[in-house]
Amino acid sequence: MRQDAKKKIGTIEKGKRCDFFNQKSIELLKEWLEDNLDHPYIERRDLIRIQEETGLTKKQIMGWCTNIRRRRLTVVRDPDGSRKLIPLENPEKKRKKNESGERKPIVLANKKEESSDEASTNSQQHSVSAQEPGVKENSENTSENIIQNEFKEMPKDCSEESSPKLKQDSDEIRKSEEALKKLKEELKSFMTIRLSSSTFCWCELINSFDPCPV
Amino acid sequence: MRQDAKKKIGTIEKGKRCDFFNQKSIELLKEWLEDNLDHPYIERRDLIRIQEETGLTKKQIMGWCTNIRRRRLTVVRDPDGSRKLIPLENPEKKRKKNESGERKPIVLANKKEESSDEASTNSQQHSVSAQEPGVKENSENTSENIIQNEFKEMPKDCSEESSPKLKQDSDEIRKSEEALKKLKEELKSFMTIRLSSSTFCWCELINSFDPCPV
DNA sequence: CGATGTAATTCATTTACAAGG
DNA sequence: TCCTTGTAAATGAATTACATC
Secondary structure: OOOOOOOOEEOEEOOOOOOOHHHHHHHHHHHHEEEEEOOOOOHHHHHHHHHHHHHHOHHHHHHHHHHHHHHEEEEEOOOOOEEEEEOOOOHHHHHHEEEEOOOOOOOOOOOOOOOOOOOOOOOOOOOOOOOOOOOOOOOOHHHHHHHHHHHHHHOOOOOOOOOOOHHHHHHHHHHHHHHHHHHHHHHHHHHHEEEEEEEEOOOHHHHHHHOOOO | OOOOOOOOOEEEEEOOOOOOHHHHHHHHHHHHHHHHHOOOOOHHHHHHHHHHHHHOOOOHHHHHHHHHHHHHHEEEEEEOOEEEEEOOOOHHHHHHHHOOOOOOOOOOOOOOOOOOOOOHHHHHHHOOOOOOOOOOOOOHHHHHHHHHHHHHHHHHHHHHOOHHHHHHHHHHHHHHHHHHHHHHHHHHHHHHHHHHHHHHHHHHHHHHHOOOOO
């Protein structure tokens, strides 16, 4: 703890939660944001409405929007080149973690393969198909850390390389490569379909792979 | 119970990382743990091996194991009634969050509807319920779940449709699944690399897949 | 030796403000 | 006036470590 003294600016301390920033207010703001993702800049009308409903000041609400834009949204481009803001998972966190590279949460893969091991973090065995082994609910921290971990260990040239054990049989290699090629096409098709709903984000795709042990 | 305020004990400060607790050591310990989930109590042999490979003291290693057991593992029971420890996501975090009920990360759903599930702000109403270990929660990432599910369905359906012969032989299916895993690896790696340039957009990823532009 | 309680440190997230355009 | 970018400060989660039983 290195803070010399609590600095008070106006009536609010930096970093300190005020009573008006409770879960209900956050829910309202989130609601506004999700309704205005195409143009997440608050208008007078919504501003006044949220002020009245939450008790937050104008400055607080606009500051919240500013922070959300830079920390939770990112720019993508549609095929026509138009610019858009969509949700993104924690860009700042990723940058910081790359620089320090330490003190990452310990994530267990929970893989005891040899069977369709249903051991997710749940304690009871529900034989529902929706859960896949290795895919479990997680916090955003762990997802990103897994990505970073595997990124460091993974070979940089990742486009068309076969894994060594497949090299034993050239016919098997050919079959595997054909399957991979086909899957790539299918994935492309899949992403294009998702795209039409205009809510697709590549980072969500990344997260959908986690924490699948590969 | 006892809070004897000792700031420094020996040469190590509480909570402070020492140089031997680096990522390589953590990896080794994690490796040991995942190999010994059935009985996560370290033996002399492994203890000495890890001591030598990491430079950590015996006390540090055993302390790590103790902390892992209580913070990252939870007890489940097999159908035969036997007791088992399996990975659990952040039991302590969940407890604290349920009690305070504030300051949760802001997660955007990226979708307008999906109003059936109300679990995104559960801590507001359910202040403290009888917290059973292993109870699954954290269904906040709704959009991720949706995409995850859709993605999981996609390759199977498409594979079966476009190449029926893969269905006939379980070995072929296994190969296909391996190929999908590999594809996921490649994608994750690729996207993580692109991430650092911060100019990524989905169309670059799609176009990077030869052979055919969509 | 293990389980449990807890002190201390580090890091990610959030609220807030300032500078400059 | 509003936005973007940089950053200060508070909070909480995760981790390492030790004491007690």
